[in-house]
Amino acid sequence: MNVRVSEGKAVSQGVGEYEKLGAGTANGQGGPDVSIIVPCYNESANVRPLVEMLRKVLDGRRWEVIFVDDNSPDGTSDVVRALAQEDSRVRGLCRIGRRGLSSAVIEGALSSSAQVVAVMDGDLQHDESRLPALIDAVAGGGCDLAVGSRHVEGGSNQGLANAWRHALSDGGIWLAQRFMPVRLTDPMSGFFAIRQDRFRQIAPFLAATGFKILLDLVLSSPTPLKVQEIPCGFRARVAGESKLDVVVMLQFGALLVDKLCHGLVPLRFIAFCGVGFAGVLTNLVIMRLALLAGADFSLAQGVGTVVAMIVNFFLDNTVTYRDRRLKGARAARGLLLFVLVCSVGAVANIGIARLLYDQGHMITEASVAGAIMAAVWNYAMSSTIVWRP
Numbered sequence: 001m002n003v004r005v006s007e008g009k010a011v012s013q014g015v016g017e018y019e020k021l022g023a024g025t026a027n028g029q030g031g032p033d034v035s036i037i038v039p040c041y042n043e044s045a046n047v048r049p050l051v052e053m054l055r056k057v058l059d060g061r062r063w064e065v066i067f068v069d070d071n072s073p074d075g076t077s078d079v080v081r082a083l084a085q086e087d088s089r090v091r092g093l094c095r096i097g098r099r100g101l102s103s104a105v106i107e108g109a110l111s112s113s114a115q116v117v118a119v120m121d122g123d124l125q126h127d128e129s130r131l132p133a134l135i136d137a138v139a140g141g142g143c144d145l146a147v148g149s150r151h152v153e154g155g156s157n158q159g160l161a162n163a164w165r166h167a168l169s170d171g172g173i174w175l176a177q178r179f180m181p182v183r184l185t186d187p188m189s190g191f192f193a194i195r196q197d198r199f200r201q202i203a204p205f206l207a208a209t210g211f212k213i214l215l216d217l218v219l220s221s222p223t224p225l226k227v228q229e230i231p232c233g234f235r236a237r238v239a240g241e242s243k244l245d246v247v248v249m250l251q252f253g254a255l256l257v258d259k260l261c262h263g264l265v266p267l268r269f270i271a272f273c274g275v276g277f278a279g280v281l282t283n284l285v286i287m288r289l290a291l292l293a294g295a296d297f298s299l300a301q302g303v304g305t306v307v308a309m310i311v312n313f314f315l316d317n318t319v320t321y322r323d324r325r326l327k328g329a330r331a332a333r334g335l336l337l338f339v340l341v342c343s344v345g346a347v348a349n350i351g352i353a354r355l356l357y358d359q360g361h362m363i364t365e366a367s368v369a370g371a372i373m374a375a376v377w378n379y380a381m382s383s384t385i386v387w388r389p
Contacts, residue, residue, distance in 0.1 A: 040122035148191035154231030
């Protein structure tokens, strides 16, 4: 069936009866044993080839594939919808008004009734021939989580596009391994299988942001997961564009900080404060340049503040609120609102710091308190007014 899409909702496309596979029951007699969750954005050229691959490697099994698409402008959901009309094992969730690989995986996995959920990218870079091994490792009870690793014997990460992406991946792995409660050679992997009941148990504790859902699962589990690694290759991308970039790695770092804080401080607030620090540095640099150019202190400070606000807006729009990114006229309106919000925050900062100083607090204490109050104000107003859900 096809269902209309509404704002902020996930919609199911092409949910039908399960075709009989081998000795498995179907045609209303039973659902799938495994659901393959494929988070995707602008992967229309890869949908059909991926389904063809799954048909071959999962022959004889009861399976379904759930494409979770963040309303891709290239028509990914249209391709999924058309394919679902041909094959009832194909399902689609089209999300409007939100983005992010981790949250997409969570929604897809929780929509499944299968005993095992497997996760793989929609770019054809994961070696689908390793899926049966991942599924069997979990279904057989040998582990809670089976991970396709590029860094055990028999694995390969040759599909990474260049030395820069190799460096990003290797750096992320090294950092993640410093915090992991279990040993994983490839905590950056996006190719794994997990028992559905374990996933549901962990889901309430997940940060649900960024692109590294495996790391989030391992760090968020109330009890350590029993993990098995399966060697797998990583092919070069044929169509579409890679999502691995510096922004993804910044979100990855923020996720680690969030888990170290045990979720007490919102992940988005951590990113917001990081961007704010970049704004402080920008302010100092611009102010110094303006002074060197002959401007008086007040003018230099004013110019530095305005430039810092503009830089902060674009960084927040790219990093902190990547899933709510503003474009075009909405971005221009958002910039004006952001400057207004931050201006009020700056006034509050000065006022609170002055009040505490007059009450006998030390200058450092008063300044820090003012800065914290301004940061909380700016974050709260930015989240509800500028980048409202």
